[in-house]
Amino acid sequence: MEHRTEAVVPRRQHSYRAQQQDPKKKKKGWRRTIKRLSAAMLIAALGAGGWFFYTPSGKDVRYMMADTLITTQHRYLAKYLIGQEALDNRVAAYAAQFDAMADVKDNHNVSLVNHPKGTVKVEPISGKGFKGYLMYVHDPKMIRVVTTNIVGGGERVESMVKRTGAIAGVNGGAFDDPNWSGNGFKPAGIVMSGGKLLYKGNGMNAKVNVVGIDKDGLMVAGRYTPKQLLAMGVSDAVTFQPKFIVNGKGLIKSEADGWGIAPRTCMAQLKDGTIVFVVIDGRQPGYSVGATLYDVQKILLAKGAVTAANLDGGSSTVLVKDNEVVNKPSSKYGARYLPTAFLVFDHPEEVEVPNIWAGIDMNAFDSSSERQTS
Known part of the structure; x- marks a missing residue:
């Protein structure tokens, strides 16, 4: 051996x-x-x-990725995933779906409760692949739409909060962005503040999707003309979509209809009148990728929301409290320059919001021609 x-x-x-x-x-x-x-x-x-x-499962992933791109400044890139025809059909289908959701009648099942003044609370939230915050504003009448004060340019929400002495704020409505450069001056649709119509991009009789609050503190979301909004006693509103919770029921049926994964800002109202703003970070692998609207809907239904609607998201998503940015905006350049924001005040009746767009030729800030040639 x-x-x-x-x-x-x-x-x-x-x-x-x-x-x-x-x-x-x-x-x-x-x-x-x-x-x-x-x-x-x-x-x-x-x-x-x-x-x-x-494969069917691969197609689901492709369309989820395409939906995510559709919500960004680079929508055209989605054609490389699903083709130009499918992209056009997808965008048209979403527009039709959102208009149908906007027309669902809201019975305003809200019983406004008198909460102590100044009760504003921020709560962290998290889910599969995302992190963010809920901000509770118990007295809805504390909320006002504030606009940029820079002629020809937008303003960061943090700056708006500091300038006006607000308690807190989140980004507001849609806006036109020439060359996608983040100018942030020209709103899309309408802007209302303190019961005054500050901006009406398509005139008085064109229906637009809006998110806001009336003079009694009831949340308003859906498709209305500026004339209707004034007659309804709407106080503060901006344009965005979709409305996705009505009368305590979610209108988004599945994850596939959740409009992609992205940073989100949404607004909701609970039965006692409390307004809840949802701010979810995204586009930051390792921290927070983002959420679908279906994710947000589940969060808000669990909190007892009776009404909810989407606000501008993506790189616009920001939450400011006590003069500090609470969340992590997705842009590497920091919070975006915007035309509008929802701010919270101890004395909202003392806030004056002048019409920054009065007398200005807004065609100079139109990006339609650039987008058509991109």
Whole structure:
């Protein structure tokens, strides 16, 4: 037994040394390994591509990614995932769906409760792949829409809060963004503050999707003309969509209809009148990727929301409390410059919001031609 053991060991050592001393054999070995790895990677890539483009589950992922792009400044990139025709159909379908959701009648099942003044609370939330905050404003009449005070440019929400002495604030409505440069001066749709109509982009008789509050503190969301809003006694409002909770029921049926994964800002009202703002961070892997509107709907229904609607999100999403930005805006340049924000005040009746857009040719801030040629 000892003789056999001694005979085996030298042969193994000799073979190992021979390989080390033969660089040609070593090189051929590495080449074979690289070829095998390359072939395996190619097969895996082809398999992944086949799954991505030719299976139902892959299609679901592609459309989720496309929906995420649709909510960004780079909507056109979605055509590389689903094709231009499918992209156009998707955008048109969402517009029709949102208008239908906006027209669902709200019975305003709210019993306003007198809460102590100044009761504003911020609560962290988290879910699968996202982190964010809920801000509770127990007295809805503390909320006002405030606009930029910079002629020709938007203003950061943090600046608006500090300038006006507000308690807190979140970003507001949609806006036109020439060349996607973040100018933030021209609102889309309408802007109302303190019962005054400050901006009406499409005139007095065109219906637009709005989110706001009336003079009694009831949340208003849906499609209305500026004339209707004034007649309804709406105090403060901006344009955005969709309305996704009505009479305590969610209108978004599944994750697939949740309009992609993105940073979110939403507004809701509870049965006792409390307004809840949802701010969810996104586009930051390792911290928070973002949420679908279906995710937000589930959060708000669990909190007892009877009405809810979407506000501008993406890189606009920001929450400011006590003069500090609470969340982590997705833009590497920090919070965005915006035309409007919902701010919270101890004495909202003392807040004066002048019409910054009066007498200005707003066509100079129209981005429609740039978007059509992108």
